[in-house]
Amino acid sequence: MDEAFETRFDRLILLVGRLNYMWTNTESLLIHLIAGLTGANKDVAVIIFLTLNTTRARIDLVERLAKMEGRPPEIRDPILDHTQRLSRLSSIRNKYNHCIYSFDQESGNPKTILMRIADRKTDIKLGREDTVDDKAMKEIEDVVARLSNANKDIWKLITQLGFPV
Known part of the structure; x- marks a missing residue:
């Protein structure tokens, strides 16, 4: 294996590792949304989150909870914006x-x-x-940066809504 080849491979592995780290860290924020939307404590929300074994199922749950009748738009709409944002970013993560x-x-x-x-x-x-x-590779870097921003934005929303942390 020549050095240029090894360098490209190392760069790819590092980027995929960062992508996985950022994805897992950001997806776990759904726990706080589940807790806040259900009125459950964080431990119960963790059990619900872990019981649902796909990202799609977790996002679906949060979206359905946010869309429940009587949910104020100022809670529903920003949550839906963030779950849709995560859904869009999931395709690159899934690919790699x-x-x-x-x-x-x-x-x-x-x-x-x-x-x-x-x-x-x-x-x-x-x-x-x-x-x-x-x-x-640039596309992966871009998704990692976008996930980092999504993470910060979701944390901000969780805090604004007073959901369990």
């Missing part, structure tokens, strides 16, 4: 967490191989491959 990695023999760039089956009308498609070039 639900793949395996290989390397392009010519460029040395890492490649992702999606670990999904795409059902078509008459056939299936396996393992879509995408090159992780400088543009893709």
Whole structure:
């Protein structure tokens, strides 16, 4: 393995690690939203959060709680803005967490191989491959920065609403 190749791989692994850290840290803020919206204490909200084993299920729960009849728009609307923001950011996280990695023999760039089956009308498609070039690395960096901002904004909302911390 040459040095340039190893450097690109190390950069990718570091970025994916940061992406995972920021995602997990930010997704865990849903615990506080669950607690505040249900009137439960934080321990109960943690149990609810951990019982739901997908990000989509957790976001769905928070959105449904926020949309309940009688929920004031000043509580509902900012919560929905943040859950929709998280949903948009989840696609990049999912891409890099639900793949395996290989390397392009010519460029040395890492490649992702999606670990999904795409059902078509008459056939299936396996393992879509995408090159992780400088543009893709920049996209990961951008999502990490956007997650960091979302994290700060959600904490601010939790505090403003007086939800359990």
